[in-house]
Amino acid sequence: MKTRIKLLLALVFAGGIATSAYAQRPNPADFGKGVHKSATTAEEIQKMKKGDKYAKVCMECKSVTVKEIADDKEAEALCHDGGTMHCDACEKKVKIKRMGPRNNIIKSEVVYVNEEGKECMFIVPIKD
Numbered sequence: 001m002k003t004r005i006k007l008l009l010a011l012v013f014a015g016g017i018a019t020s021a022y023a024q025r026p027n028p029a030d031f032g033k034g035v036h037k038s039a040t041t042a043e044e045i046q047k048m049k050k051g052d053k054y055a056k057v058c059m060e061c062k063s064v065t066v067k068e069i070a071d072d073k074e075a076e077a078l079c080h081d082g083g084t085m086h087c088d089a090c091e092k093k094v095k096i097k098r099m100g101p102r103n104n105i106i107k108s109e110v111v112y113v114n115e116e117g118k119e120c121m122f123i124v125p126i127k128d
Contacts, residue, residue: 038122042079053126060120063089079110
C-alpha cells in the first residue's frame with residue numbers, strides 16, 4: 001500500500017515538472033524593461049493613455065494578459081466603481097470596487113474582486 005502511494009506521488013510530481021517545462025516564456029518585448037509595480041489607486045490607472053500597455057494579472061488562474069489601451073475611456077473603465085471585466089484566460093467575471101474615503105474619488109484604492117468578494121486580480125501599467 002505504501003509503495004503504491006509513493007509511486008502515485010512520484011508520478012504526480014513528475015507530471016507537474018513535465019507540464020511546467022513546456023510553459024512558454026513571455027515575450028520580453030511585451031513587457032518593457034525593468035520592474036513594473038501594480039496600480040492601486042484610480043489616479044495611477046487614469047494616467048494611462050491611448051497606446052499605453054498594461055498587464056492584467058489574474059490570481060485565480062495565475063495568468064498574465066498584456067493589453068494596450070485603445071482609447072482614453074478604457075483607462076476610466078478599468079477603475080469605474082461597480083464596473084466589471086473578465087479574465088481573458090479563465091473567463092471569470094471580476095467586479096471593480098473602489099475603497100477608501102468617498103470625498104477623495106481620484107486617490108481611492110481600486111480593488112478587483114471575485115464573486116466571494118476576495119481580491120483576485122490587479123493591473124500593472126507597463127512603461128517602455
